[in-house]
Amino acid sequence: MTIALSVDSETAHLAQELARATGKPLQTILREAIEKTAIAEGVVPPQRRRVDMNKIREILARIDALPVRDPRPADEIIGYDKHGVPR
Numbered sequence: 857m858t859i860a861l862s863v864d865s866e867t868a869h870l871a872q873e874l875a876r877a878t879g880k881p882l883q884t885i886l887r888e889a890i891e892k893t894a895i896a897e898g899v900v901p902p903q904r905r906r907v908d909m910n911k912i913r914e915i916l917a918r919i920d921a922l923p924v925r926d927p928r929p930a931d932e933i934i935g936y937d938k939h940g941v942p943r
Contacts, residue, residue, distance in 0.1 A: 861886075 863871070871889075875882045894900040926933060935943040 871882055871885050874880075875885045878885070880888075891900065891906070937943055
């Protein structure tokens with residue numbers, strides 16, 4: 857479905873500046889902005905939400921930066937014997 861949108865000059869200018877700064881097409885800029893608001897307002901169901909890979913990378917970086925409290929291998933910490941059975 858295609859619809860025509862009418863926006864004021866300030867909105868058009870902001871969208872064009874953001875498109876230019878990010879290198880994304882204007883249509884993508886508008887869709888992402890609308891989608892972000894729709895998610896925040898609960899309009900978009902959770903299964904339609906996009907995965908934010910930057911947030912995932914930030915979380916993983918924070919996890920990687922945590923100190924190692926027990927240097928033993930996971931199998932040793934869990935307590936597996938040489939046959940793979942927990943002790």
